[in-house]
Amino acid sequence: MAEGKVRFPGFLRWLARLLPVLGLILLVPSAAQADPEDIRAAARGVVRIVIVEQDGEQIVPVSHGTGFAVGPEMIVTNAHVVAEARADDNLSIGIVPSDGTTAVYARMVAVSPRNDLALLATTQPMRLPPLTISGNPATESGNVTAVGYPMNVDRAQGLSSADIFRAQPPVKSTGTLAGRRPTREFDSLLHTAPIARGSSGGPLLDDCGRVIGVNSFGAESGGADAEFFFAVSTRELLPFLRANNVTPQVNGMPCRSIADLELAERERAEQQRQVAQAEAATKEQALARRQAELRREIEFALFDERDNGLALAMTLLICALGAAGLAIHAHHVGLKHNAEIGFGLAAVAVVGAALAWIGRPGFDEIKGRLEERLRTEMAAEEKRGPMVAPTAGNMICSLVPERSRVTGAAEANVPFNWSADGCVNGRTQYGFSNGTWSRVLVPQDEESVSVNTFDPTSKEYRMERYLLDRETMERIRAARAEFQAPACGAGQDASSDYGAMQAGILALLPERPNERLVYSCAKAG
Structure with missing residues (x-):
């Protein structure tokens, strides 16, 4: 026991020296394993x-x-x-x-x-x-x-x-x-x-x-x-x-592994969310400043209108008093007709003064005027719209290597002619389901399935390829044989039905593809 008591503190000192080294080892990223x-x-x-x-x-x-x-x-x-x-x-x-x-x-x-x-x-x-x-x-x-x-x-x-x-x-x-x-x-x-x-x-x-x-x-x-x-x-x-x-x-x-790509995509989406939040906050601050500016303009205009109304009412009252005075004088000197005219003018002036006073804008109109001005400016902004090229038409889609996992031979640039109804290159109809345009390709002479998707908003084109065994391919080919792809121009209902039918094939695929090619598309020429 005595010998153990002597050695144990030494072991603790040795362990204390080793812990920083172990910490460094744990901080070193482990080598990626084969998928x-x-x-x-x-x-x-x-x-x-x-x-x-x-x-x-x-x-x-x-x-x-x-x-x-x-x-x-x-x-x-x-x-x-x-x-x-x-x-x-x-x-x-x-x-x-x-x-x-x-x-x-x-x-x-x-x-x-x-x-x-x-x-x-x-x-x-x-x-x-x-x-x-x-x-x-x-x-x-x-x-x-x-x-x-x-x-x-x-x-x-x-x-x-x-x-x-x-x-x-x-x-x-x-x-x-x-x-x-x-x-x-x-x-x-x-x-x-x-x-x-x-x-x-x-x-x-x-x-x-x-x-x-x-x-x-x-x-x-x-x-x-x-x-x-x-x-x-x-x-x-x-x-x-x-x-x-x-x-x-x-x-x-x-x-690169698909898991690494998906982690990078999540980080990218989070960065985009933060940028969008910052842009929204900036727009909100700009809107608040514009609201304050408009409120001041409207308040000054309203004060001017109230002052003008008050001035008009006072002027009309003075005119009424003058007309009444002339009418009284005319009555005393026997000018009955002139007296009637004077009293009539005085009455009109009094009514006008009352209307001018009552018609002055109230302070409660500020909110309504502010909302109306904001609606007018927003409508004008929407009418001008952003300077964005239309999605439909001839495009060239360029591979984004940092977002792709290429296991085979990939084309760096792909011609891509997109129409608003989901037709690609004038011959291939995409299906629409859950907000996504996609086409599932099941070749007869290759043991793989490709899922191509396109987002008209971001102009992002994706090609994902699944390398499968023959048994799985037989099941997928049997499922694909149950329906036909619609021709281009068949209409929205046909593309929606096609998207729903393709979902049955997607359910048979593994969770992750073997290859993912991400393309960014821009107008050709």
Whole structure:
């Protein structure tokens, strides 16, 4: 106990020194994690590549690796994955998708042993979702995900030879980059996302599900040694594809999560609200000043009117007295007719004086006159209106990168012809629901759904894309087949009905899209 009493204060002093350090660690932002939806979407374009031979009626697997789609029927893998098939004409290359369709055969388009790359083309349409390649990938640090079909997982699952010909989702493993490494005469990336035999040829992905490398081999590890793995970098991959007439989807924009964007949008909306409040307060102050100015003007005018009325009444009374005096004099001198005229004039003057006195404006008229002046000025201001270009007509919509999340290839500028009834470019009718104009696009040859919206007030055009599995797409296509889009010019009721029908499809979509493109539109020319 005595020894414990001696050490405990020392421990407290050590802890007191450590607490500031811990506080600093907690203040450092944590690294962004990969969006699971992006990784799942990219994994649907990953395939198992099986080298097979024909044994009578039976197809026997010889070896397998991994590949990924760079086009609906074009696949990248490692050269060493297909080396056996290249050397032996009796061997064939089978492509097993991760989602939906049945396995098909492939032919070799190009092989580059120098940088361990190969390009395959399927012999039958597969409609594979192409992966996007990062045009400006991180090479020194950052989170990465390796996707593939490691054999040790197959063995652990007890998969038979027949099982590998069935569509199965690939294995996803995470790690970090450890830098670029020129290896075996080609440029490669070193990373710690575990791969194994069978993972070769699979993609190495960033947090947005974009390809930054093609997994190739691992470093030999001795017991407790750290494990590192190598991927062929995009510096090798992109020239290889272009040399073989393949134009891949390339995206070089920073990787941002939808959650980050939505947080930024909330902050932006809050800033706009504060600006609107400040503008409203400024307008209210200006209105209060104008009311005070008008009140002073009206009060001065009313005082002048009251003074003029009083002066008129007094003048008329004096005239009445004068006329009465002349009438009395005329009566005394026997001018009866003149006396009658004088008394008549005096009576008229008295009545006029009474009316002038009664007709003076009262102080209670100030409020009414003030309201009338304000209404007149506001009506004139509304008639002048703000100098804003009309929304309808030809516009060019420009991408706003800081508000967008681009995972594929995005157009920087989009021509956009909007009509007041919700028709775009003269051929596409948008639906109107809950104050929003939108069009849901469900293609038959692509496993994705796009939701395009336009706000005529702010001139903001949005394109949101959801990358979905085949089962979800089948449900959405079935729901879309239940109704037809109206033609342009069908009328307000048709666009409202169409908006309500589209809501059924929106209900089937995930909470967040994989891609969001925000455009700001302005009048063309």
